[in-house]
Amino acid sequence: MLRPVQMSRVVVAGSKDVIEPVVEKLHELRLLHLVNFSGSQNGFEMGKPIGKAKEYSEDLIKLRSMARYVDVKSKAPTVTFSESQVLSQKDDLINKVGADVNSTFERITEIEAEIKTKQDQAKALRPLAVLPLPLEAYYGYESLTVFVGAVKSAVDADVAKVSPKSEVFSGSTKTSNVVAVFVPADKASEVSSVLAEHGFTEISVPRLEGNVDSAISGLEASAKSLEAEKAPLQQKLKDIRKQYEDLILATDEYLSIQTQKTEAPLRFATTENAFVIDGWVPTNEFGKLKADIESAAGGHVDVEKLDDTEADNLAEAGEDIPTKMNNPGIVKPYELITRLYAIPEYKEFDPTLLIFIFFPVMFGMILGDIGYGVMTFFSVLLLKKKFRTDGWQQLCNIVLIASVWAVIFGAVFGEIFGPLGLWGKIMGHLPEHEIELLKETGGYFGEGVYGSLGRLGPGGVFPMDRLATNAVLMLIGISIFIGVLHCSVGSIFGIKTELNYGEKKHAYFERLPVLLFQVFFAVFLLGLVMGQMIMVYLGGIVLLVSIVMNVMGPEGPMGAAHVPFYVSNLISYLRLLAIGLASVGLAFAANQLAFNVIMPMLSGGANSPTIIATIAGLVVLFIVHFINMLLGILSPFMHPLRLHYVEMFTKFYSAHGGGVEYSPFGHVRRFLKA
């Protein structure tokens, strides 16, 4: 579980006569992760596509452009087709329906462009309505230049100065002053600079005739009629989508499969009469692969497994061994978190199991509320029904498992929608005199009880109120302890990983000191808190030893510069307490605000709250709790994520730069029958 599936390096060699059945079988088996032929070996050359590769890829391009026009998107399959069904309808779909779709789509684009032009023209015309000129007066002159536009101040006098022979029409709309200036063509440049001084912005007048208002209404009417023409065309595309959606997706799948198969030889090494396929296969599947391929090719093919040293040499030489993560169903969703960071390298540990163990606990410890936990659980369940893609399903499963932990921690902290609210009403409180007694002796951890069971745990600390001083101090300790555990597991994996890569110096003088430092730093602190000087001395000595080891390590004295980083790693786990406190605080404030401020205030001193006061209080309660819950899902998710990525992964993961995911040659059939 902590390691990827074991892989073997396989070579398939055979006569070119059987290349088609071999490719067919490989595609069907979906086992071999191909290693592309690099084209560098003597005597071999890259293979050529087999069969009708060009035709398939042309069809695929046509089909995809059509699918884009009718807006077909991948979805969960509802009907499946057999290959023969797809084959018989394929040409009709791509050529006939495709041509129809193309012409319809082109017409729609044309109409849209036309409507846009008309609207722009109408917009340009609107300010001209204040000028007393028909539209044909603005153009068609040989010796005159016309300036039409908006200005910031009156221009008549200045224009007359540079060009005595001129005519200026002006008017003002609500937002600007519009002018039309007619000057002789030879004065155009001078007038233009005069206008620029007055903040002139040009309006380009469309070449239309007649009255401005009637021109605008004419443009609007024709835009409207174009819209009316567009609607049935869009409806037509929608109808086509409805009718052919499944067939389009199935044909896309069929053509993708065919292209993949026919172009596969491009990845093989070939000679005149033979071909060689390199690849990786999960070791326990090798027998099946060998038997199936040999029987498919009627014995004209040889399937060999390279031994481990040869495979290692190839990996040394730069060939990537593909990683197939190997986790049981319940852990699998957490691969999303691993994958988001990097795919583990073949020789590395797969941290998914660790994430599965630590992540939900951290989430639960931060959120820690029965009410929020249950609400999160059911809302995620709804989301899971709604969003059916793989990514969403995994994300939902992650939060689902985590919210169960939130409920468990809610019971530990005695919180149902905040502390001291509903919990107290359902389970009851400690008697007043016991609370006083506990406060005096310093053993006060909150006043909730587990119903008739009373308080449980060592010293009766549970259920504890997270806002009580003692609880905060205890949770600080627990947070740091979780941090030491989390980081230590990471460091142990780090040592093991370095040994797997044969880097002994890195393992013992870079990874081991981190482990020692963090564990004995905790011992040191614990000794100080408990007053056990022996622990303090022991911790101190090992701390010094670990720093010395660091200095002796591959980085030399610079290694000691990492020491503050180790301490900050541990302090970082305080967020487990801190973010929880923030959300408890908000929940507590919401309850106080609703029951102790708004309800009594609006009831105007009555003994029991009035109906209006109750409603107002409940609305406030609902809003604040809702916001708190949204934050309460987001931050308990992000912060443990950070603790994994920054604090834990840096100890062992992905230091060698991430791996390559195992993606075997083949295609998952979703819309086609197998």
Place this chain on the structure above:
Amino acid sequence: MAITDAGILYGLLAVGAGLATGLAGIGAGMGEQGIGAAVVGVVAEEPGFLGKGLFLMLLPETLIIFGLAVSLILMFAWTPFAAILS
């Protein structure tokens, strides 16, 4: 001037605790703004970078936890300070 009133001392501790968390928060925010903008840019080009981008973006967050640690020490482990009084 020596502070002799426990109430005033406690009040000053609370102010100090608030400043520690608040200023650290501002600092962390300033650190994150640049990284966040850069990460959004990279992820727009290359969605596979999201995880590593997130890692980089969350790095400065430790700063605020330092501030918070100081606040917690001031607020909850203040007995040593009280000893100054006696």
